[in-house]
Amino acid sequence: MTTTGWAVVTGASSGLGRGFATKLASDGMPVVIVARSAGVLHDLADELRETYGVEAEVIVADLSDATAREALVADLADRDVEILVNNAGFGTLGDFVTADPDRMTEEITLNCLALTQLSRAVAPGMVARGGGAIVNVASTASFQPIPGFGVYAATKAYVLRLSLAMWHELRPSGVSVLALCPGPTDTNFFAAAGNDSTMTKRRSVSQVVQTCFDALAKGSPVAVDGAMNAVMARAAAVSPVRLALLLAKLIAGGQH
């Protein structure tokens, strides 16, 4: 029987999502874990139940699919959600002109539309209860356009801007919203994006998860993980656009 609200983590089958789900379960929260990989999710749910004695529900869903999103939206709207971590997302390294249009649509749908609809599903309940938190996983890619990673960086700029507006709107109701901005992190992300040998200096999942919960405790609207990433993000935001583009291409997108 659930005595506290649910923690819902999308993209919980690997990387950061698995880290968030494990941390929340270790804090004693019942968790709902969402992704496409059913077997991995069920194994994780078993592990969380056995290790932490919490409830763990699996929802297998492709969040780029409208019907699956509708079902999850309906589920979340009816559930007492204490924290939603909108973490599912992916990027695609490569030039815009040769990008696969279907993959591009899937990327924008998952990174932006799913995150927006799931946030909208839980926000009214949180406001009514006067508390709760929504963590939207953005990126250091949110702070500048990135040639060779253009669609991804644009989706994460959207996540950052939406989250900041939500933070301002929901704060008076006692609801926290955080745009979490990891830099390169040791997950499956770069392999999924098309080149695992790029950006090899990476932070760990546990460092990013710690940054997230430290920032939530402070009520911050945005948190960049790692001091060097924070400096680079700030520099990119104030650099002349041509310089920012050149540096971004060299640092992040130039190796595909």
Ligand SMILES: NC(=O)c1ccc[n+]([C@@H]2O[C@H](COP(=O)([O-])OP(=O)(O)OC[C@H]3O[C@@H](n4cnc5c(N)ncnc54)[C@H](OP(=O)(O)O)[C@@H]3O)[C@@H](O)[C@H]2O)c1
């Ligand atoms: N790692 C980095 O360097 C880095 C840096 C900045 C931001 N981020 C962001 O961090 C978040 C998590 O990524 P990660 O680094 O942990 O990468 P990851 O290990 O590749 O994990 C991505 C997660 O998203 C899920 N996912 C992908 N497509 C999905 C879909 N259509 N529907 C539902 N779930 C889907 C995957 O599960 P299934 O395949 O089972 O569906 C997986 O659980 C992403 O939003 C990413 O943009 C990562």
